[in-house]
Amino acid sequence: MPGPMIELKNISRSFHVKRNTYIQAVDNVSLSINEGEIVCLVGESGCGKTTTGRMIVGLLNPTKGQILYRGRDILHLDKAEQKEYRLGVQLVHQDPYASLNPSFTIFDTMAAPLKRHGHTHNDAETRQRVIELLEMVDLTPAADFLDKYPHQLSGGQRQRVSVARALTVNPSFIVADEAVSMVDVSIRISLLNTLLRLKEKMGLAVLFITHDLALAKYFAWEGRIGVMYLGRMIEVAPARQLVEKPQHPYTQALLSAIPEADPDVTRHKRHIQLRSMDLPSLLNLPKGCTFHPRCPLWEVGLCDTVEPELTHFKDGSAVACHVISRQREGERQ
């Protein structure tokens, strides 16, 4: 049993917006990701999924809590450990049009980290390695891509270059933030399949951040999905289980609202009606469970006063809801 590669321990992050005003983008999130595991983080805009991803790769520091990389706090690493963490955890950005340097050829983009970190020692070796990496992400024939500039490639091809660049330093963990949302529908799956194949081959762990639950289920088929709402983790479960048997009323509402690409199914789907359509402002979050003003199950005096903790159950799921926790009292872990 491989141990956790990344462990988030009650991390929070707030942002200063104006004098004396802070927004709580991420609030008390705990999650651990094992070596070689796939976890998808889903939620609507503003739920804190991207902020969480950026904290994991070290682009933002948490205001509270700890992030452990292979058991060590990433804020207190010595120089060698720091380097190992920085190389071990790589980010693939959402926008392939903005994440590649437009004045670098694909070869330049790929060669820089290889040379900088001493993975290759001469030009021939570098060229060989770049070709290998491009082939790994299915950019073939790789030699044709070496001297191209990003603007000569399609969105899907650019995103493949971004993935190949992340792989130059032999990472063990990749955070992919909405990595396929800007890629054409017909080629999204092939890009995800490339990522899945690389994950198998190189034993990578992947945190995939997306707003698309169907895509999350496809990608994390053997892994887990975490659902965030207004900065909090409200449900974590094995992917298929989460989609087929959602527990938290918010997850249920989300899944019931998604249209299906089948007219018979989608037109007869039952939708869960929320009590309010409006997403509360992050500047003025509701007390207790932040979902209570919209929740169909809420109970006065409980949900609007006490913040629910993420409760773990025997079937591998974890839910932050007072009502559900009570209903499943006997199944607690």
Next chain:
Amino acid sequence: MDNTAVQTNPTTPAAPVLTIDGLTIAYQAKRGWVQAVRDVSIDIRRGEALALIGESGSGKTTLGLGIVRLLPTNAQTRQGKVIYQPAEQSKNATVDVLGLNARGLRQFRWKECAMVFQAALNAFNPVLRISEQFADTARAHGYLQGKALEERAKQLFKLVRLEPERVWNAYPHELSGGMRQRVLIALALLLEPQLLILDEPTTALDILTQRNIMDVLKELRTKLDFAMAFISHDLSLAAELADRVATMYAGKVVELADVYTTFKNPRHPYTIGLIKAVPTLTTHKDHVSSIPGSPPDLINMPTGCKFHPRCPLADERCKRDEPPLEPTTGTDHMVACWYWKTAHETLAAK
């Protein structure tokens, strides 16, 4: 809540409200002409919901903009006709949209055919209250003013599930994305148009807001009488809302059928591939597969059928000749593929 969408009777198609005939639109770019819409002929029928689906660069938005003549200046409408048929009770003659002068065009837009744009924030003037934007539109078209306008607007707000009092005096920035989208739909319906064109009506909105917009659109169609053409890359939106679906690829309509046929019995290899390429909540992982290759370069297009470089069925004929959009088993199901009869079976066997 009632979930069944309005269905038109498939045996007797309604008369068209808009007829697009051989429309061809190209954009001038540095490298050459971008052939965005190529010889598209399609009817939008009275009261129906037609979905235009396709990937980015398939020409769906250009087609939508071409209908209301809102194309950017580097676009050229090279060929074709767009004929609008006013409501039966009105005595007006048919309108040749591409031949309208500036004044006629101003009357046509909004009053006969309204458009709801994708970016709902950019569609409003940020320094005017919603009430002022409604008054502007009404004034330009000689429509109701003052109290009467306010009442009509508030009635529309209720239809799109907005709080009339709050919205009427609000500035655009005070409303959420979903609310702005609904105000925009209400504004588009102000002059009771016969045809509403929506460009990606739910893109960039959160899931629960998307659901709300879809429900609003469904409800509006049961209460008001208008035809709707919506442009989307989201297949599930088409499955949810459309009566008929037109699949576009490389500037052409490659398949046109009622929504059930499109999803249950598609005939064009691209439509078949696209449906398989989109995972849904219920599909098994193994039933999802990608379309090989990437969308074509619209300046330097492949010869013959534009899908042939990505199509598993392509042969010499496909490389040489582009198949026309032709009726299949029923007249209401059109496909542009030489091998539509066997496409389904051959692809299933692979």
